[in-house]
Amino acid sequence: MNILIAIGGKEYSKPTLDLGMKIANAFEATTTIAYVGKKISQFSEKDVSVVHQNLDDRELYRPGVRILEWAYDFLQSKNYIKQQDNDVTFNDHLLIDEENSRMRVLLKGSHSNKIDLILRTGEIIDQLRSEVEANNHDITIIGGGGNKGMHHKLVQFIDSSVMVVKNYSVNKKYKILLPVNNSLGSNKAIEIAQQFAKSQKLSVEIITVLENKSSDEELKNILAKTKKRLTNAGIKNTATVLEGNPVATVVKYAKDDSLVMLGVSPRNPILKYFFGSKPISIAQQCNCPVLIAK
Helix, strand or coil, rough: CCCEEEEEHHHHHHHHHHHHHHHHHHHHEEHHHHHHECCCCCCCHHHCCCCEEEHHCCCCCCCCCHHHHHHHHHHHHHCCCCCCCCCCCCCHECCCCCEEEEEEEECEECCCCCHHHEEEECCHHHHHHHHHHHHHCCCCEECCCCCCHHHHHHHHHHCCCCEEEECCCCCCCCCEEEECCCCCCHHHHHHHHHHHHHHHCCCEEEEEEEECHHHHHHHHHHHHHHHHHHHHCCCCCEEEEEEECCHHHHHHHHHEEEEEEEEEECCCCHHHHHHHHHHHHHHHCCCCCCCCCC
């Protein structure tokens, strides 16, 4: 499992990084933490063409370095990174130019072969999409603030599953809300929910929403199979059949202490972009974290 966590400002990225690392830990995943900054000028690029340079020096040209330092300190405080040498500081590490628009912090003397700190420059959607495509990330985790249109584009045009972290608190006891249907994305959401619930000892509320009678029996069978699967895995769960508009019903059912995990609609990306997507609408309207599985 490969996970990408996109961070921005320190104040808004802490919940994203905290929940993202919990998910990464649940899957024992290789994790990339990326900050995307504005592309620097060609003039400045010439001045920093040396491949290996002390991070403290490069801060003049790479403002995102300080954000990565904050992320590094957070990871250390939570024991995700353990230093072999206590005298090593963040500025002792090196920033390596790996390719155009992508740089990696080389962590010297750290037990962190599963964690990468990445600095990218350019347009955020393009850079995250390039990162996902180049490194086969399974889940991309982003903050819930900022431009809602960006979340829409990320879900539509990035190949990985996407989690939007909105209104997450480390002090709150969460439960997983798992809407199920007959899509392949729903199967993936069930897999992720099961693993995360087991790792974090969370309960799961399984629901299915009936829009019309033609889908009644199929969706009820999927609900029953999911309940049996989670019960056999030792996960506390409930299963509920609801009726109505799927988006409005899920949004109403989700609470501030919910972690919603659902599958993406099995429709053409172009059609979804112009006419909407139920999972995207749910992510936009819910006041809690939402994972859209692909």
